[in-house]
Amino acid sequence: MHLTLRQLQVFESVARHLSFTRAAEELHLSQPAVSMQIKQLEAQAGLSLLEQYGKKNALTEAGREFYQYSKSILQQVDELDGILQELKGLRRGCLDVAVATTANDFATRLLAAFAREHEALNYRLEVSNRETLLARLEANEMDLVIMGRPPADKPLVSEPFMENPLVVIAPPEHALANERQIALDKLVREPFVVREKVSGTRIAMERFFHQHGFELASQMELTSNESIKHAVQAGLGLGVVSRHTLRLELETGRLAILDVEGFPIVRHWYLVHRQGKRLSAVAQAFREFVLNRGAAFAPLPRV
Amino acid sequence: MHLTLRQLQVFESVARHLSFTRAAEELHLSQPAVSMQIKQLEAQAGLSLLEQYGKKNALTEAGREFYQYSKSILQQVDELDGILQELKGLRRGCLDVAVATTANDFATRLLAAFAREHEALNYRLEVSNRETLLARLEANEMDLVIMGRPPADKPLVSEPFMENPLVVIAPPEHALANERQIALDKLVREPFVVREKVSGTRIAMERFFHQHGFELASQMELTSNESIKHAVQAGLGLGVVSRHTLRLELETGRLAILDVEGFPIVRHWYLVHRQGKRLSAVAQAFREFVLNRGAAFAPLPRV
DNA sequence: GCGGATTATAAGTCAAACCTTATGGTTTCG
DNA sequence: CGAAACCATAAGGTTTGACTTATAATCCGC
Numbered sequence: 001m002h003l004t005l006r007q008l009q010v011f012e013s014v015a016r017h018l019s020f021t022r023a024a025e026e027l028h029l030s031q032p033a034v035s036m037q038i039k040q041l042e043a044q045a046g047l048s049l050l051e052q053y054g055k056k057n058a059l060t061e062a063g064r065e066f067y068q069y070s071k072s073i074l075q076q077v078d079e080l081d082g083i084l085q086e087l088k089g090l091r092r093g094c095l096d097v098a099v100a101t102t103a104n105d106f107a108t109r110l111l112a113a114f115a116r117e118h119e120a121l122n123y124r125l126e127v128s129n130r131e132t133l134l135a136r137l138e139a140n141e142m143d144l145v146i147m148g149r150p151p152a153d154k155p156l157v158s159e160p161f162m163e164n165p166l167v168v169i170a171p172p173e174h175a176l177a178n179e180r181q182i183a184l185d186k187l188v189r190e191p192f193v194v195r196e197k198v199s200g201t202r203i204a205m206e207r208f209f210h211q212h213g214f215e216l217a218s219q220m221e222l223t224s225n226e227s228i229k230h231a232v233q234a235g236l237g238l239g240v241v242s243r244h245t246l247r248l249e250l251e252t253g254r255l256a257i258l259d260v261e262g263f264p265i266v267r268h269w270y271l272v273h274r275q276g277k278r279l280s281a282v283a284q285a286f287r288e289f290v291l292n293r294g295a296a297f298a299p300l301p302r303v
Numbered sequence: 304m305h306l307t308l309r310q311l312q313v314f315e316s317v318a319r320h321l322s323f324t325r326a327a328e329e330l331h332l333s334q335p336a337v338s339m340q341i342k343q344l345e346a347q348a349g350l351s352l353l354e355q356y357g358k359k360n361a362l363t364e365a366g367r368e369f370y371q372y373s374k375s376i377l378q379q380v381d382e383l384d385g386i387l388q389e390l391k392g393l394r395r396g397c398l399d400v401a402v403a404t405t406a407n408d409f410a411t412r413l414l415a416a417f418a419r420e421h422e423a424l425n426y427r428l429e430v431s432n433r434e435t436l437l438a439r440l441e442a443n444e445m446d447l448v449i450m451g452r453p454p455a456d457k458p459l460v461s462e463p464f465m466e467n468p469l470v471v472i473a474p475p476e477h478a479l480a481n482e483r484q485i486a487l488d489k490l491v492r493e494p495f496v497v498r499e500k501v502s503g504t505r506i507a508m509e510r511f512f513h514q515h516g517f518e519l520a521s522q523m524e525l526t527s528n529e530s531i532k533h534a535v536q537a538g539l540g541l542g543v544v545s546r547h548t549l550r551l552e553l554e555t556g557r558l559a560i561l562d563v564e565g566f567p568i569v570r571h572w573y574l575v576h577r578q579g580k581r582l583s584a585v586a587q588a589f590r591e592f593v594l595n596r597g598a599a600f601a602p603l604p605r606v
Numbered sequence: 607g608c609g610g611a612t613t614a615t616a617a618g619t620c621a622a623a624c625c626t627t628a629t630g631g632t633t634t635c636g
Numbered sequence: 637c638g639a640a641a642c643c644a645t646a647a648g649g650t651t652t653g654a655c656t657t658a659t660a661a662t663c664c665g666c
């Protein structure tokens with residue numbers, strides 16, 4: 001049986017009006033067109049759906065069943081259509097974003113700003129370390145990810161949208177806090193508090209020291225930026241963090257940025273997604289939002 | 304937007320297999336034919352429904368919505384078709400029944416007896432655990448289900464048609480096998496072999512012990528009734544199972560039923576279907592068969 | 607019986623739906 | 637790197653779907 005949605009549509013109209021002519025008018029068709037559709041339908045069903053007595057039409061039992069199902073099916077098609085329209089028009093959809101822990105602060109404000117402009121949408125924000133982010137991308141579980149520069153050997157598309165300066169921090173009362181142009185060989189003799197080995201910040205930092213022929217003398221490893229800042233405040237050592245994470249600490253004078261030669265190390269924040277990933281309308285909108293206006297949401301705190 | 308049922312059908316297959324090639328095989332089409340249908344569908348919808356990453360395919364959000372509606376719409380078309388066939392008096396049709404694993408034994412004989420009286424029909428019998436059965440009902444994929452009492456908060460119609468006594472089994476040579484009126488506090492110190500937590504039998508059993516203020520001392524968890532019976536035979540512990548599953552084991556003397564106070568726990572078998580489900584003529588006939596004569600097909604084996 | 611309304615039938619047109627085979631490009635995996 | 641699996645694209649052909657207009661045929665009410 002080769003049913004057509006068109007047939008259902010025509011039949012529904014006929015059944016509702018109990019008139020071929022009315023149906024033809026409603027559908028902007030000629031009357032014979034309607035006759036044909038119904039006839040065809042009846043032939044395919046092997047049953048008559050309408051019976052005429054005199055000038056009037058009535059539905060047979062099969063016709064009534066058919067009518068019920070026609071309505072229901074057409075309604076579902078309508079609903080589906082509506083949903084697709086909403087998905088297209090950014091009135092519906094879900095955005096899956098993940099950000100590096102280091103980017104938590106400004107990324108949250110960024111997403112919040114975007115969400116304010118698109119209230120009908122749903123969002124999921126995941127905050128993870130670099131390793132997890134890459135795994136999520138690999139498994140195709142995220143629309144977009146905000147992180148440091150991803151490895152070049154993966155099938156990823158990454159677009160830088162903002163600078164990410166790494167600075168050396170110390171307690172304000174630290175001996176080096178007032179020096180200018182601190183030399184690296186002096187710095188590396190200090191104890192340091194660092195992130196775990198897979199962290200983007202840690203990798204960049206080590207690469208920097210290595211390039212300049214130095215190695216840190218003493219390190220203590222912690223797994224979050226917040227821990228690092230607290231440890232530095234407590235005098236456990238110096239630290240290297242993204243300047244974007246320091247808003248509060250600088251304002252309240254809890255931490256100081258050291259003026260070290262070669263610093264800040266300027267890296268970038270990247271908006272990353274899988275190569276070949278078809279971005280949804282929502283994801284596409286967010287991408288443009290970030291690339292065009294992302295930088296505005298993380299003004300560098302004054303030193 | 305000019306949707307076609309054919310398109311939905313092809314898309315449904317692709318979405319289910321997440322493979323163009325599999326879908327083509329299923330529909331007896333060439334693979335490019337499938338590609339084209341999908342492409343056209345996406346063009347009409349104005350959204351991409353599938354994305355490829357590597358060799359794999361995944362549904363986009365729009366694709367997921369589309370898939371849901373496709374299934375639902377196609378199913379309605381199927382139902383409609385079935386109804387028309389019945390109206391034509393062909394009684395053609397397929398009865399979809401699912402039963403709990405515990406009911407496998409007598410349900411199979413029951414369906415066999417019914418089939419003997421209605422040879423022109425086709426049957427599908429699925430044997431699953433409770434969780435799966437409920438999911439099948441929810442998705443409207445089954446005409447009728449035979450299982451223990453379903454949760455009251457679901458939109459289901461359930462009709463009891465037979466008792467289901469749960470008994471404690473042991474190897475015949477077990478120390479308790481010859482005792483009469485075994486006290487519960489004595490029983491619960493024995494090791495037990497039990498079904499997984501979602502199993503109906505497990506739930507009833509735990510509720511029973513809990514109500515009497517006891518808890519089993521030692522449990523080993525297995526996922527089928529057959530495994531349980533084997534484990535009990537092997538002396539790994541006692542078990543609680545439906546007496547209906549014990550025909551062979553009792554006849555051949557491989558297992559013994561213990562005479563425990565409060566046992567058997569009497570539950571019931573239910574014939575279940577979705578609320579509002581329109582039962583086909585076949586399903587209706589089977590329902591009456593089960594309700595009226597079902598009990599006769601599971602004579603309780605003598606102890 | 608006749609005008610008006612309604613549906614059926616016929617013939618013809620045009621587009622597009624649907625499928626095929628052949629081939630090319632990726633990706634994965636041994 | 638080469639084979640295998642998988643999907644995309646191209647080109648081509650046949651069918652059939654969905655209309656149209658024109659013309660019966662039927663039925664109602666007066």
